[in-house]
Amino acid sequence: MSAYPVERIRNFSIIAHVDHGKSTLADRLLEITGTISKTDHNKQVLDKLQVERERGITVKAQSASLFYNHEGINYLLNLIDTPGHVDFSYEVSRSLSACQGVILVVDANEGIQAQTVANFYLAFEAQLSIIPVINKIDLKNADPERVEKQIEKLFDIPTDECIRISAKQGTNVEKVLQKVIEKVPPPQCNTADPLKALVFDSTFDHYRGVIANIALFGGEIAKGQKIVSAHTKKRYEVHEVGILTPNEQPTHKLYAGQVGYLIAGMKEVTEAQIGDTLFLYKQPVEPLPGFKSAKPMVFAGMYPIDQGEYNNLKSALERLTLNDSSVTVHRDSSLALGAGWRLGFLGLLHMEVFNQRLEQEYNMSVILTAPTVPYKAVLSSAKLIKAYGKDQITIINPAQFPDKLSVSEYLEPTVLGTIVTPHEYIGKIITLCQDRRAVQKDMLYIDENRVMLKYLFPLNEIVVDFYDALKSLSSGYASFDYEDAGYQSADLIKMDILLNGNPVEELATIIHSDKAHAAGKLLCEHLKETVPRQLFDIAIQAAIGKKIIARETLKAYRKNVVAKCYGGDITRRMKLLRRQAEGKRLMRKIGNVEVPRDAFIRVLKRETDK
Numbered sequence: 001m002s003a004y005p006v007e008r009i010r011n012f013s014i015i016a017h018v019d020h021g022k023s024t025l026a027d028r029l030l031e032i033t034g035t036i037s038k039t040d041h042n043k044q045v046l047d048k049l050q051v052e053r054e055r056g057i058t059v060k061a062q063s064a065s066l067f068y069n070h071e072g073i074n075y076l077l078n079l080i081d082t083p084g085h086v087d088f089s090y091e092v093s094r095s096l097s098a099c100q101g102v103i104l105v106v107d108a109n110e111g112i113q114a115q116t117v118a119n120f121y122l123a124f125e126a127q128l129s130i131i132p133v134i135n136k137i138d139l140k141n142a143d144p145e146r147v148e149k150q151i152e153k154l155f156d157i158p159t160d161e162c163i164r165i166s167a168k169q170g171t172n173v174e175k176v177l178q179k180v181i182e183k184v185p186p187p188q189c190n191t192a193d194p195l196k197a198l199v200f201d202s203t204f205d206h207y208r209g210v211i212a213n214i215a216l217f218g219g220e221i222a223k224g225q226k227i228v229s230a231h232t233k234k235r236y237e238v239h240e241v242g243i244l245t246p247n248e249q250p251t252h253k254l255y256a257g258q259v260g261y262l263i264a265g266m267k268e269v270t271e272a273q274i275g276d277t278l279f280l281y282k283q284p285v286e287p288l289p290g291f292k293s294a295k296p297m298v299f300a301g302m303y304p305i306d307q308g309e310y311n312n313l314k315s316a317l318e319r320l321t322l323n324d325s326s327v328t329v330h331r332d333s334s335l336a337l338g339a340g341w342r343l344g345f346l347g348l349l350h351m352e353v354f355n356q357r358l359e360q361e362y363n364m365s366v367i368l369t370a371p372t373v374p375y376k377a378v379l380s381s382a383k384l385i386k387a388y389g390k391d392q393i394t395i396i397n398p399a400q401f402p403d404k405l406s407v408s409e410y411l412e413p414t415v416l417g418t419i420v421t422p423h424e425y426i427g428k429i430i431t432l433c434q435d436r437r438a439v440q441k442d443m444l445y446i447d448e449n450r451v452m453l454k455y456l457f458p459l460n461e462i463v464v465d466f467y468d469a470l471k472s473l474s475s476g477y478a479s480f481d482y483e484d485a486g487y488q489s490a491d492l493i494k495m496d497i498l499l500n501g502n503p504v505e506e507l508a509t510i511i512h513s514d515k516a517h518a519a520g521k522l523l524c525e526h527l528k529e530t531v532p533r534q535l536f537d538i539a540i541q542a543a544i545g546k547k548i549i550a551r552e553t554l555k556a557y558r559k560n561v562v563a564k565c566y567g568g569d570i571t572r573r574m575k576l577l578r579r580q581a582e583g584k585r586l587m588r589k590i591g592n593v594e595v596p597r598d599a600f601i602r603v604l605k606r607e608t609d610k
């Protein structure tokens, strides 16, 4: 491809609340510009991963270059798709740094939702031009007028600037492209300047190594050139550059203003750090302001079911994290579960998606411990301060929770949550938020029957089940999004769960002291329903230190599996015994108590059924 005059380039993203139609609109744009053909096979081409297709959510942002003729002039439009779920909002800000404009999609029936608000502010703060689009006008209940008024009230955008479309049917989609050309400014850069390339995403290919997605803020780049990473100072030779259509299509060169990909013999995604600047060897430039790297919000222990599988799991984890640099991995071990890892995720959905990918792509089943958020402790014990070499530590594993006597203050992470809801649910939602120790910060009517609430939440109160609870009490109508809001002082304790006096490591949790009794009682009750009866009584207890705060007893029961075969045929009897032995392999022994390995996950999930 030859150099495209910068004034004929537009770099933009589509942002929206989940399910408002980003991917469908992206597909239509790709079709209109002839980037893909119009067949059913191409539905949501930008959602590449199997989990994305199954769950209908976008996990990794994908980009595509589109060519479009407007009033006789050819334009190069670089579209960067962004994920919709709150767990992945870091992907949104990373994509936005390569853009000058966004299409803000709002569902004509649902109207403005929590993520619409969050995404709007990300774009607004980045000073991008914003094109409001009201989608799904073909729906029977569509009320575009109402949504336009909401947009005017909340974002101060005049109603007549909104474009009403149906991404599904293609109505007015072409108008959106025209608006992108008219309203989004071309990137400000020059091919004559030295190379300045921003890495805004990277993926790993088993055959070709790291593929870095780059946006050129200056200069040009071609195969064979030597480049340097501003972050690692490492030097590479460029093997291939090209554009995304949306698959990689090699080109001779990439020029200032363009968005494309680069392959340069990088072996790990960590070598192509998101936010890094690449420049030509011996032509250093001032690095572009990198953006904040993804910050894990939820940690969990991961262990192989069978320690013999350790190495297989290790290599699966290594490969999967090559592709998802937002997961942090630290080696960890426990007396009960053996050698394993402590993983950090962006949220619970991210953790589930990662786990599902391990199963689907690597055929790995694992033991996952209860998720915990990153707490902090300000140490007062001189001995501990010396041991850690600092007086404040981050606790991502309940096993490392320091005793109250050696701590002057515990701190918990908080988030600022935005809830958008029809007003009839306000009472219930306020009660739910108070129950989660949240403090109200704002309340605003978006229109006569829709309200936006802002609350400061302790993160641990929302990670597991807040979203489900909110959805169920509002019949699915309330939406939620959150952003990091720093740490606050909290009265925390570690709660253990014991089976006949032996701690169950998977279920140890750090919890606010006000919540311990209720949570301990609930966990014990659920365990009683989940653990099978055995030949002896089992005491199920919740404990804080040596103090028992809740107890249930599971009565003994003798199950004679062969009784009904008495006098029966021997092969049937053998088969039953064999099946029982197989079942035992799926058991984990805690002291003398046998527990099905998936019981703890079931217990943790049940806890969310309240």
Ligand SMILES: Nc1nc2c(ncn2[C@@H]2O[C@H](COP(=O)(O)OP(=O)(O)OP(=O)(O)O)[C@@H](O)[C@H]2O)c(=O)[nH]1
Pocket (backbone or CB within 6 Å): 016, 017, 018, 019, 020, 021, 022, 023, 024, 025, 056, 057, 058, 082, 083, 084, 085, 135, 136, 137, 138, 139, 165, 166, 167, 168, 169
């Ligand atoms: N009736 C109607 N349905 C639409 C329209 N656009 C999208 N949809 C449907 O809305 C649902 C969500 O659309 P997607 O394009 O997957 O939404 P998304 O915003 O990309 O979702 P994430 O990728 O999860 O963020 C799908 O079932 C689409 O078929 C439209 O214009 N009209």
